[in-house]
Amino acid sequence: MTNKEYNEQELGATALKVREHIVRMSTGGGCFTGASLSAVDMIVYLYTYFLNVNAANLYDNDRDYFFLSKGHDVPALYGTLAELGLIEKDRLAKHLSLDDHIYWHPNTRIPGIEFHSGSLGHLPSVALGVAMDIKISGAKNKVVCILGDGELNEGTCWEALLVANAYALDNLFFVVDRNHFQANMRTEDLIPLEPLAQKFEAFGAAVKRINGHDYAALNEAFSTYPFEPGKVNVVIADTIRGRGLPSIEERADRWFCNFSSEEIDQLLLELHGNAGTVLTSETLVVR
Amino acid sequence: MTYEELLTETALADEQIIVMTAENRALVRNLPGILGNRFIDTGITEQTMIGAAAGLALRDRTPVVHALASFLTMRAFEFVRTDVGIASLPVKMSGFIPGFLSDANGPTHQAIEDISIMRGIPNMTVFAPADEDDLVKMLPEIWDSVDPAYTRINTRQTDYVHAPFELGKAEVICIGTDVTILTYGLLFEQALIATDLLKKEGLSVGLVNMRSLKPVDEEAILQAAESKLLVTVEDHFLTGGLYSIIAEVLLEHQKTANVLPFALKDRWFRPALLPDVLQYEGFTGKQIAEHILGYQTKYIQPEILKPNFAE
Numbered sequence: 138m139t140n141k142e143y144n145e146q147e148l149g150a151t152a153l154k155v156r157e158h159i160v161r162m163s164t165g166g167g168c169f170t171g172a173s174l175s176a177v178d179m180i181v182y183l184y185t186y187f188l189n190v191n192a193a194n195l196y197d198n199d200r201d202y203f204f205l206s207k208g209h210d211v212p213a214l215y216g217t218l219a220e221l222g223l224i225e226k227d228r229l230a231k232h233l234s235l236d237d238h239i240y241w242h243p244n245t246r247i248p249g250i251e252f253h254s255g256s257l258g259h260l261p262s263v264a265l266g267v268a269m270d271i272k273i274s275g276a277k278n279k280v281v282c283i284l285g286d287g288e289l290n291e292g293t294c295w296e297a298l299l300v301a302n303a304y305a306l307d308n309l310f311f312v313v314d315r316n317h318f319q320a321n322m323r324t325e326d327l328i329p330l331e332p333l334a335q336k337f338e339a340f341g342a343a344v345k346r347i348n349g350h351d352y353a354a355l356n357e358a359f360s361t362y363p364f365e366p367g368k369v370n371v372v373i374a375d376t377i378r379g380r381g382l383p384s385i386e387e388r389a390d391r392w393f394c395n396f397s398s399e400e401i402d403q404l405l406l407e408l409h410g411n412a413g414t415v416l417t418s419e420t421l422v423v424r
Numbered sequence: 425m426t427y428e429e430l431l432t433e434t435a436l437a438d439e440q441i442i443v444m445t446a447e448n449r450a451l452v453r454n455l456p457g458i459l460g461n462r463f464i465d466t467g468i469t470e471q472t473m474i475g476a477a478a479g480l481a482l483r484d485r486t487p488v489v490h491a492l493a494s495f496l497t498m499r500a501f502e503f504v505r506t507d508v509g510i511a512s513l514p515v516k517m518s519g520f521i522p523g524f525l526s527d528a529n530g531p532t533h534q535a536i537e538d539i540s541i542m543r544g545i546p547n548m549t550v551f552a553p554a555d556e557d558d559l560v561k562m563l564p565e566i567w568d569s570v571d572p573a574y575t576r577i578n579t580r581q582t583d584y585v586h587a588p589f590e591l592g593k594a595e596v597i598c599i600g601t602d603v604t605i606l607t608y609g610l611l612f613e614q615a616l617i618a619t620d621l622l623k624k625e626g627l628s629v630g631l632v633n634m635r636s637l638k639p640v641d642e643e644a645i646l647q648a649a650e651s652k653l654l655v656t657v658e659d660h661f662l663t664g665g666l667y668s669i670i671a672e673v674l675l676e677h678q679k680t681a682n683v684l685p686f687a688l689k690d691r692w693f694r695p696a697l698l699p700d701v702l703q704y705e706g707f708t709g710k711q712i713a714e715h716i717l718g719y720q721t722k723y724i725q726p727e728i729l730k731p732n733f734a735e
Contacts, residue, residue, distance in 0.1 A: 198483075245511070252482065256506050262472040263507055266479020266487075273442075273461045274483075293503075296472040303467070 141186060148352045151220050152181045153408065156381045158216030158229050160404045166233040167395025168241060169209040171385055175316035175349070175376035176210040176283060180217050182355040183281060183312075192223050195248055201278050202251055202267050206260035207285030207314065208242040214250070215239060223249040258291025261311065265297045268309040279362070281310040287319025290328050295340065298369065302341035307363035310370040311342070314349065316378040322389050333373055342371040349374025382407055384414040395419070427451050427518075427579050430560045431488065434567060435459055441567075442480050445490040446473045448520055451579065452490060470495045474503035474515070481513035488567065493519030493535035493576060494526070497542055505545050508572045512547040515572050522552075522576035523609055523659030524693065524701050525731060531692040535576075540664020542574040543638040549591075550638040552576040554612030555584065562589040562635060578610050580729070586633070594641035597631040603716060604630030604648035606666060607657040608637060611686075613728075614702065615657050617709020621723050622716060634666060645673045649681035657712060662687040686712060699728035 155177050163170045184190065188201040205214050212232075219226045224247060231237035238246040242255030254260050264282035271278045284294060301309055315333070317324055324330050337344045343364035347354040355374070364370045377386055382404055385391035396404065396418050403414040428451050435441040436458070443455050444464045456463045466473040470491050477487035489496070496519045497504070508515045519535060526533040543550045549571045553559040556579045566573045569591065587595050594606075603622060607615040612633050619631045630651055632644050648654050649670075658666045667685040674681055686707060694704050702708045706715065710725040 252478075253506075253510055256502060259475055259503065259507055262475025262503070263479040263482070265472065266476030267482055268479075269464060269476060270442075270480050270483035270485055293471050293475070296469045297475070300466045300469060300472055300476070304464075 143186060143356055145352050148181060148185060151185065152177050154220050155181055155213060155216035156408050157405060158219060159212045160382070160401060160408060162212045162215070162229065162232045163394045163404070164396050164398060164401050167393060168212045168232070169392065170212070170382075170394035171318070171379040171388070171391050172207065172210040172285065172314070172316065173212040174380045174382060175378045176213045176314045177216070177380070178350045178352065179283070179312060179314065179355060179374050179376075180213050181220075182352055183359070184217050184221055186356065187359045188279065188281060190249065191221070195223065199276065199278055202264065202280045204252055204254070204260040204264045204280070204282040205243050205250075206254055206264075206282050207257065207288050208254035210283075210285070210314065211241070211243045214243065215247070218247065218249045257285070257288040258293035261294050261297035264309060265301050265306065268301070268306045269304060271308055272304070272306065277308070279308055279310065281312060284311055284313050285319070286313055286315045286317065286324050286330060289313070289330055290319070298337070298340040298342065301369045305367040306369055307365070307367055310362070310372065312372045312374055314376055315373050316376045318378045318387070318389065318392070320392055337371045337373070341368060343368040344371045344373065346373040346375065349376040350380055383412070384416055425560045426556065427559060427563075427577065428454060430563060431455065432458055434564070435462065435488075438486070440484060440486050442485045442487045443490075444473055444477055444487050446470045446495070448490050448492055450520065451518075451577065470500035471503045474500040475507050477515045478503075478507035478511060478513050481508075481515055486514050486516065486567065488516045488518060490518045490520065492526075492533060493522035493538050494533050497535055497538040497574065501541060504542070504548075509545040509547055513572060514570050516567050517572075517574040518577045519574060520577050521731075522578070524698060524707070525578065525610060527698040527701055527731060528695050530695040534692050536660050536688055536692070537664060538574070538576065539637055539660055539666075540668070543669075544664075547572055548638065549573045549636070551636055552608035553578050553635065554586065554609065554633050555580045555582040557582070557584065558586045558612075558633070558635065561586050565589055565591050576609055580610055580613070580731070582613055584612075584616065589635065592636050592639040592641060594644035595633040595635055596644060597633060598629065599647075600628040600630035601651050602627040602629060603653045603655060604632065604651040605655045605657055606632045606634055606645065606648055606670065608634040608666060609659060611657045611659055611707060614707055614709040614712060617726060618712040618716070621710065621713035621721065624723070625713075625717060625721070637666065637669065640669055640673065642673050642677070645670055646677060646679065649674060649679055652682065653716070654681045654683045655686065655712075655716060656683065657686040657707070659707070660687055662689045684716065686715075697730055699730060702728055
């Protein structure tokens with residue numbers, strides 16, 4: 138836990154700025170806008186109040202570890218790292234440019250990104266290894282790994298849980314961005330995940346299910362840990378894909394978005410409550 | 425010294441070593457009691473073991489990971505490539521029963537493309553010792569390197585006493601002008617037998633134990649290409665293994681050679697106990713030599729020992 142005093146207005150303001158960054162990255166090649174918007178609030182919350190990670194301790198052995206396993210929501214992380222001062226904000230303007238390394242999936246050339254991802258179901262095991270070492274070393278660092286709900290189709294997520302349970306890794310947190318969508322459709326219409334909490338519980342985890350856009354609920358969920366001694370911590374954060382932009386919220390065809398500059402201008406206004414965005418760009422550009 | 429003794433000694437001397445297995449304990453039976461929490465058995469989860477090894481390596485550990493070669497390199501391939509390869513982490517992979525050593529297990533267990541796919545990963549290094557003496561001479565340098573490594577574990581006992589190991593260097597056993605045999609792994613035994621037979625038949629024969637397949641000893645290959653016939657002997661698919669490596673090296677140096685490969689051409693091998701596999705597939709020393717000579721001899725093939733463990 139950071140020592141910072143909890144301030145919901147500040148969280149909301151930071152998250153709004155991160156959403157603006159995401160919208161600005163949704164052009165000139167585009168990005169996974171919807172998945173990024175669903176993850177913003179939890180990422181901003183975790184970096185602000187839960188994780189002991191900042192520009193000064195980025196390479197210290199006792200820092201906390203944050204892994205973004207689903208990967209394609211990385212614009213939310215780029216934006217958060219920029220707002221919290223871990224990377225320079227002007228780097229975000231180089232999204233997809235050969236002048237920088239700000240591309241569609243995370244990579245370690247970005248300070249604050251501990252490991253690359255993009256192939257789903259990998260970082261649960263990488264986070265597992267880091268958590269194992271922290272236990273072996275007798276250290277206290279926390280390890281947080283964000284998972285997509287569609288990503289839970291990958292068997293290796295469950296494999297890692299089995300092993301984490303066997304080694305009683307209560308320093309390990311899996312946070313599911315439960316936006317109820319995978320690439321093309323609702324999770325429950327393709328590979329149903331519910332009852333999800335019971336699945337995690339059956340694998341031995343201590344599970345909390347919250348509204349992933351409710352800062353008070355996030356703060357409550359992460360206020361004490363481990364959730365149960367000896368158990369892996371799981372937070373299922375129910376979210377809305379595209380949260381903050383009603384014109385793309387929960388739309389299966391707005392997974393990867395590459396908007397025109399006119400649309401970007403309208404969407405930035407929409408973030409601030411102005412309705413009336415007219416989207417004409419091609420939908421469902423599958424990457 | 426055995427593999428397990430070497431690993432024990434190394435891990436006790438270096439706190440950063442973590443011994444991991446995906447429940448293949450044949451060669452690490454005594455390590456749980458000795459290493460305590462630095463021994464991690466992830467159960468039958470090759471992918472998760474490799475991902476976790478990457479995580480441990482992020483924390484400056486050197487994980488030495490164990491699984492059957494086929495599952496380590498293929499079930500977990502993308503984890504090796506993506507988590508270990510991209511990050512170039514010092515994860516040391518020990519693959520059990522590679523190649524013909526999977527004897528009667530059947531094609532599910534036949535790691536005969538392992539060298540091909542492992543050497544295709546940037547940053548990965550690939551090794552294949554001839555026997556346990558060779559293995560324990562090679563591993564200290566392999567484990568000491570900062571690179572990810574895949575080693576075909578071979579604990580067979582032979583009478584041959586190998587030279588000290590240098591990473592990236594082959595062991596040149598003898599030099600010849602008529603035939604030079606390039607080989608690696610357990611077929612070194614048979615290649616040695618073939619070499620003796622060919623010499624008895626009056627040929628000038630060279631033999632090279634490749635040891636390090638990536639990085640590979642290009643000089644040893646180029647020198648071997650000077651003999652009238654270059655023979656490759658490997659328990660691997662023809663595609664992607666030593667034969668391919670030699671083709672790549674010769675092409676790069678704009679050289680050519682008369683090459684006779686002994687390998688598995690686009691097929692799995694017939695499962696049986698190892699001596700029968702070698703006989704059936706034509707990889708005994710006598711068969712190799714007679715194939716090269718083009719005639720039968722009265723030479724008697726020495727007994728081929730069965731492996732002393734099964735998985």
